[in-house]
Amino acid sequence: MTDYGLLTSILHAILVASTPLVFAGLGALIQERAGVLNLGIEGLMIVGALAGFAAAIAGQPLGISVMAAALAGALLASVFAFLVLKCLSNPVATGLALTLFGLGLAALAGAQYVGRAAPQIAVWEIPLLSDIPVIGPALFSHDPLVYLSILVAVCLWWFLSFTRGGLVLRAVGENHDSAHALGFSVQGVRFLAIITGGALAGIGGAYLTLVQTPLFVEGMTAGRGWIALALVVFASWRPFRVIAGAYLFGSVTILQLHSQALGLAIPAQWLSMLPYIVTILALVLISARGQGHRAPGSLGQLFRASR
Amino acid sequence: MTGFRLKALGLSALLVLTACSDSExxxxxxxxxxxxxxxxxxxxxxxxxxxxxxxxxxxxxxxxxxxxxxxxxxxxxxxxxxxxxxxxxxxxxxxxxxxxxxxxxxxxxxxxxxxxxxxxxxxxxxxxxxxxxxxxxxxxxRFYEGRHILGLIAGEMTESNVVGYIASFPIPEVVRGINAAYLAAKSVNPEIEFKIIWVSSWFDPGKEADAAKALIDQGADILMQHTDSPAAMQIAEQRGIYAFGQASDMAAFGPTAQLTSIIDDWSPYYIERVGAVIDGTWESGDVWGGFNTGMVALAPYGDAVPEAVRSMADEARAAISEGRLHPFTGPINKQDGSPWLAAGETADDGTLLGMDFYVEGIQGTLPSAN
Missing domain, CATH: 3.40.50.2300 (Response regulator)
Structure with missing residues (x-):
C-alpha cells in the first residue's frame, strides 16, 4: 500500500466501511418511498454478498459479479413482493422471515465458498483529483463501486424529485388510495420498487465480500441491514442524507478503532456503542423536528383495491 | 381474500421455519x-x-x-x-x-x-x-504458551517495532495472551510496542478487517489476533505485512503473510473424555493442557521466518513443553508499576486463570470485563 498519511488512510477506510450502508440504505429508501416497509434488507444483503462472491470466484469480472449480486437480491426480493403484494401477508413478519431465510440460505449455499479468497478489485484513480494531497488519495482512489454508490444516490434523487415516475412512486407511498383512484397501478409501482431495492441491497452485500473483506462466511453482514433501515429514518427518506448518515456511521466505526490503537483512555465498550448511540440521538432529534421529516403516509400499509 | 391471507401466513411461517432450521x-x-x-x-x-x-x-x-x-x-x-x-x-x-x-x-x-x-x-x-x-x-x-512463541517471532521480525493486536473481549484468556506475547516480544526486542484494538466480538469479519487496517495505518507491521475469522490475515496479505493466525492454520488466506498460527487441537481431550463416559469412569475435573499434551500446536512456519528465528522458537517451545521455561517468569511488574512476580518466580495457575491486568510496558487501559 502506498505511503498515505494517517488522515488519508482514515478517510479512505471510512468510505470503504460506509459504502455497503449507502447501497443498502438507498435500497431500503426507494421501497419506503413507495410505501413498502421491508425488514428483509439483511437477508437480501447476505444473499447478494454470496452471489457476488461466487461470480468473482468463478473468474467473472467485477461488472458481472455486481450484476449477479443485484440479480440475487432482486430475485429474493420478488419472493417478498409476491407475499406482501399478492398474498397481502403482514409486511413486518414477512420481512423478518426474509432476513432469517436469506441468512440461512446463504449459509447453506455458501458452505462451499468458505475458506476461499476473491481476487482483488482494481482501483480507479480519478485523474487530476486523485493527485490532490491528503484528500485526493482518500476520496478519489477507490474501487468503482464507491463511485457507483454516489451515482446511484444522485440518480435516485433526480428520479424522485424531477421525473413523472418519481412523482407516481411518491404518490403511491403517500396515499395509495388516491394514487389508485388516479389510475396508477399501486401494486405495479411497489413491485418495481421492491425489485430495485432488493438489487441495491444485494450490491451492498456484495461490496462486503468483493472489496471490504474478500472472503465469505455465513452471517458476515453482521447487522448492517438493520443499520441501513435505521439510516433511512435518520435520513428522513432523502437520498443524500442517506449518504451523509452512512458516512457518519462509518466515521464513528473507523474512528473508534483508531482511537483505541492510539491508546486513548476510553473504554472499548463505549466506543463500540458509539455508532449506535449516534444513530439513536439522530433519530430523536429528527422526530423532534417533526413536519417535513415524517414517513411516507402509506408506509407499511397493505393495499387492497376496493373494486 | 381470507384464503389468500391464510396461504400467505402459511408461506411466511414456512419461510421462518426453514430459516430457523438452517441457521441452527x-x-x-x-x-x-x-x-x-x-x-x-x-x-x-x-x-x-x-x-x-x-x-x-x-x-x-x-x-x-x-x-x-x-x-x-x-x-x-x-x-x-x-x-x-x-x-x-x-x-x-x-x-x-x-x-x-x-x-x-x-x-x-x-x-x-x-x-x-x-x-x-x-x-x-x-x-x-x-x-x-x-x-x-x-x-x-494453555494458549499463552503458543502466544509466547508468537511474541518471540514478532519481536525478532518487526521492523517498525509496532505489533498490532486485535482482541475480542477482555476476559482472562485474552488478557493472558496479550501479556504473554508482549513479555516474549519485549525479551528479544526492548523497543517493542503493542497497539491493541478491542472489537467486542469473536466473529465479525468486516470489523476485524477494519481493525487490521487501522492498526497497519498506525504503523504495525505484524498483526496478532484473538478473534476467530481470517479477515485480518487477508488484510495483512493485501498490505504486504506479516500476521499470525488464530486457532487454526490460516495460511490459505495469507500464503506469504502467515508467520505461523496457534492451532487448538481438541481431539486428544475429546477422545479421552468421551472414552471415559463409555467406560463409566468419567469424573468432573479441570484440565489445562499446553504444548506437552498436544492441545496447543503451531502451524508450519511461513517462508518469511529466518532460520535463526525458527531455531530460537523451536528451542523455546521445547523448553516450555519440558517444563524448563514458564512464559510468566519474574521479575514482572503490573502495568501500574506494582510488583507481581519476583525474580525467578513463576505465575500460579490461579492468578493466570483470573488475569485482569496488563503487565508493565503495555500502553492503554484494559477495558473492564463487566
Whole structure:
C-alpha cells in the first residue's frame, strides 16, 4: 500500500466501511418511498454478498459479479413482493422471515465458498483529483463501486424529485388510495420498487465480500441491514442524507478503532456503542423536528383495491 | 381474500421455519441412540466453517466419531449466542438424550452450570471457564504458551517495532495472551510496542478487517489476533505485512503473510473424555493442557521466518513443553508499576486463570470485563 498519511488512510477506510450502508440504505429508501416497509434488507444483503462472491470466484469480472449480486437480491426480493403484494401477508413478519431465510440460505449455499479468497478489485484513480494531497488519495482512489454508490444516490434523487415516475412512486407511498383512484397501478409501482431495492441491497452485500473483506462466511453482514433501515429514518427518506448518515456511521466505526490503537483512555465498550448511540440521538432529534421529516403516509400499509 | 391471507401466513411461517432450521443446522445423525451407545453433544459459538475456533472444535468432534465408530453418535448446534439461547439449546440437547455435552465458549459458562443442575445425569464439559460441579468439568488449553512463541517471532521480525493486536473481549484468556506475547516480544526486542484494538466480538469479519487496517495505518507491521475469522490475515496479505493466525492454520488466506498460527487441537481431550463416559469412569475435573499434551500446536512456519528465528522458537517451545521455561517468569511488574512476580518466580495457575491486568510496558487501559 502506498505511503498515505494517517488522515488519508482514515478517510479512505471510512468510505470503504460506509459504502455497503449507502447501497443498502438507498435500497431500503426507494421501497419506503413507495410505501413498502421491508425488514428483509439483511437477508437480501447476505444473499447478494454470496452471489457476488461466487461470480468473482468463478473468474467473472467485477461488472458481472455486481450484476449477479443485484440479480440475487432482486430475485429474493420478488419472493417478498409476491407475499406482501399478492398474498397481502403482514409486511413486518414477512420481512423478518426474509432476513432469517436469506441468512440461512446463504449459509447453506455458501458452505462451499468458505475458506476461499476473491481476487482483488482494481482501483480507479480519478485523474487530476486523485493527485490532490491528503484528500485526493482518500476520496478519489477507490474501487468503482464507491463511485457507483454516489451515482446511484444522485440518480435516485433526480428520479424522485424531477421525473413523472418519481412523482407516481411518491404518490403511491403517500396515499395509495388516491394514487389508485388516479389510475396508477399501486401494486405495479411497489413491485418495481421492491425489485430495485432488493438489487441495491444485494450490491451492498456484495461490496462486503468483493472489496471490504474478500472472503465469505455465513452471517458476515453482521447487522448492517438493520443499520441501513435505521439510516433511512435518520435520513428522513432523502437520498443524500442517506449518504451523509452512512458516512457518519462509518466515521464513528473507523474512528473508534483508531482511537483505541492510539491508546486513548476510553473504554472499548463505549466506543463500540458509539455508532449506535449516534444513530439513536439522530433519530430523536429528527422526530423532534417533526413536519417535513415524517414517513411516507402509506408506509407499511397493505393495499387492497376496493373494486 | 381470507384464503389468500391464510396461504400467505402459511408461506411466511414456512419461510421462518426453514430459516430457523438452517441457521441452527442441528445435524443430528441419529435421534434415538441404540442402547449402550454414547451420545455426545457439542454447542459452538460460531459457524463450523469459521476457519478458526469453532472449526477446530468440530475437528475434535469428528475425531471422536472416527475413534469410537458405532459406539458413539455426535450432534452439534452451531452459531449459538452466549446467553439465554444457549440454555435453551443445552436443555434440548439434554432432553434428546445426550450423555455428555461440550460447551465450547467462555460465555456458555453460566448457562452450562444452570442446565447442569437440571440434568444431574448428563455430563457437561465447559471450555475455558472456571465454574465446576459434580457433573460439570472444565478444560482449556494453555494458549499463552503458543502466544509466547508468537511474541518471540514478532519481536525478532518487526521492523517498525509496532505489533498490532486485535482482541475480542477482555476476559482472562485474552488478557493472558496479550501479556504473554508482549513479555516474549519485549525479551528479544526492548523497543517493542503493542497497539491493541478491542472489537467486542469473536466473529465479525468486516470489523476485524477494519481493525487490521487501522492498526497497519498506525504503523504495525505484524498483526496478532484473538478473534476467530481470517479477515485480518487477508488484510495483512493485501498490505504486504506479516500476521499470525488464530486457532487454526490460516495460511490459505495469507500464503506469504502467515508467520505461523496457534492451532487448538481438541481431539486428544475429546477422545479421552468421551472414552471415559463409555467406560463409566468419567469424573468432573479441570484440565489445562499446553504444548506437552498436544492441545496447543503451531502451524508450519511461513517462508518469511529466518532460520535463526525458527531455531530460537523451536528451542523455546521445547523448553516450555519440558517444563524448563514458564512464559510468566519474574521479575514482572503490573502495568501500574506494582510488583507481581519476583525474580525467578513463576505465575500460579490461579492468578493466570483470573488475569485482569496488563503487565508493565503495555500502553492503554484494559477495558473492564463487566
Amino acid at each position: 443446522q442441528a445435524a443430528t445423525e441419529a435421534t434415538d441412540a441404540p442402547d449402550g451407545q454414547v451420545k455426545a453433544g457439542f454447542i459452538y459459538v460460531g459457524p463450523v466453517s469459521d476457519g478458526g475456533w469453532t472449526y477446530e472444535h468440530d475437528q475434535g468432534r469428528l475425531a471422536v466419531e472416527a475413534e469410537f465408530g458405532d459406539q458413539v453418535t455426535t450432534t452439534f448446534v452451531e452459531s449459538v449466542s452466549e446467553g439465554p439461547d444457549a440454555e435453551r439449546v443445552l436443555s434440548q440437547m439434554a432432553n434428546d438424550g445426550a450423555d455428555i455435552i461440550f460447551t465450547t465458549s467462555f460465555g456458555f459458562m453460566n448457562p452450562t452450570i444452570k442446565v447442569a443442575e437440571q440434568f444431574p445425569d448428563v455430563k457437561f464439559e465447559h471450555a475455558t471457564g472456571f465454574k465446576r460441579a459434580d457433573n460439570v468439568a472444565t478444560y482449556s488449553s
